[in-house]
Amino acid sequence: MTRHFYTQLIIIMSTVFLLVGCRKELKVSVPKNDSASFSTEKKVTKNPDEKRLQNFIETKMVQKKGIYTNYRNYPPQKEVATGHEMLSESSGLWLEHLARTHQNRKFVDFYQRTKKSFDLGAQFSYRLNPSxxxxxxxxxxxxxxxxxxxxQMYAQNTGSKKYRREAAKRFALLQTTSIQKDRVLNFYDVSSKKRSNEGSLSYYDLLTLRYFESTSKAxxxxxxKQVKLIENGYLGDIFPLYYSSYNWSTKQYSNSDLNTSEALVTLLHLSEVHKMKSTSLDWLKMQVDDQHLYNRYSISGVVxxxxxxxxNYALAAMIFANQNDQDYYKKAINLALKGQVKDKNSKIYGAIGDLKTNDAYSFNNLLTLVASEY
Structure with a gap:
């Protein structure tokens, strides 16, 4: 194959074949129609708290290669990213922010930087040591x-065929690694060529999966099947959340404790495709009312x-926004912003963080910023 192998898409619904490695051809199907769920009105940040938060992230956390995991630096650790290491998770959230606020030039620039830092060819690395x-x-x-x-959000906001194709191509590439038909697996190792046997239920981004899988009956x-896997993982009305993961080897759901952020991401994904149970919504309202949305629970609901x-509160705010519940949205987003540093002499002024230690984690800050734009 030559570099001229790539063909130009002429119509919106089209199929192209891209060279993968040197041997395989990849079929890329571009969905015919836009999805209203990906379109966003331009968000203008007016609230002083939100402005402070955005400014902190943009000036103190966003770097040339990505976004610091924590403002405070720590020596690298093997098990988890710390300090000034960078995660594709953070870059994805920042890209969502740029798309929601229609900062189009910044979006294009940051996406190109994200590819340079994290691209592994068929997927993005989850973690980078920038030093x-x-x-x-x-x-x-x-x-x-x-x-x-x-x-896809950017493509629909701008009408860009180039980025529509880029989104479809990246999804098709992911289907060669960690998405195998109805199975959304946790990871794929490009060195060992091995896939995870487990799929975290929070990884099933149903809205995105539905859109890009809509190009064929298969x-x-x-x-x-993906929706059914999530729904069958419901723990019950007494503790109306979902198992953390499913193991495709044992055909069983995990009995491990629930990380609350991950559990709420599962609820968020269900809410985006109108599959969220009223019992789950009622439970979430109760935790927000009591200000007791703790970080970890057993599968029986014990803290x-x-x-x-x-x-956690930022994710709750997004869920309430999807339910068109403005009262609870405001309650939750205010609780997310409760830990904002407002001391102008602090190095982390405007951040969601710890004034004494200068710890300010990208996950808390980025999710709260994105939630404030719902």
Whole structure:
């Protein structure tokens, strides 16, 4: 094959074949229609708290190669990203912010930087050490889907055929690694060529999956199976959340404790496709009313970690926004912003963080910023 192999799309619904590696051809199907769910009105930040937060992230966290995991730097650790290491998760959230606020030039620039920093060819690395340029050979499928969603948002906002194709291509590439028909797996290792056997339920970004799988009957069937897998993971009306993951080898859901942020991402994805149960919504309202949205629960609903995170309330705010519940949206977003540093002499002025230690994590800050734009 030559570099002239690539053909130009002439109509919106089209199929092209791209060279993958040197041996395989990749079929890329571009959805025919826009999805209203990806279109966003231009958001103008007027609230002083939101302005302070955006300014902190843009001036203190966003860097040439990505976004700091934490404003406060720590020596690199093997198990988790810390300090000034960077995550594709953070870059995806920043891209969503830029798309929601229609900062089109900044979006294009930051996406190109994201590709340079994290691209592994068929997927994005989940983690980068910017000081050594060493990136993990493993992805986190939810992070890939978040970037793909942001690309589609930008494409619809601007009418860009180029970015519409880019979003479809990235999804098709992901289907060669960590999305296998109806299975959304946690990761794929490009070095060992091995896939995870587990799929976190929070990784099933149903809105994005539904859109890009709509180009064929087989894809539509895969989507229905994906929805069913989530719905069958419901823990029950007493504790109306969902199991954390499903193992495709054992054919069983995990009995592990629930990380609340991940559990709420599962609810968020369900709310976006109108599949959220009223029992789950009622439970979430109760936690927001009591200001007790703790960080970890057992599958029976027993609190395992009484710490709380701004990200939990930001996710709750997004869910309430999807339910058109403005009262609870305001309650939740105000609780997310409760930990904002307002001391102008602080290095992390405007951040959601710890005034004493200068810890300010990208996940809390970015999710709260995005939630404020709903």
């Amino acid at each position: 050594t340029n060493k990136k993990s050979k493993v992805n986190a499928t939810l992070d890939d889907l978040r970037i793909i969603r942001a690309l 894809g539509e069937k895969d989507y229905q 395992q970690d009484r710490n709380q995170a701004a990200a």
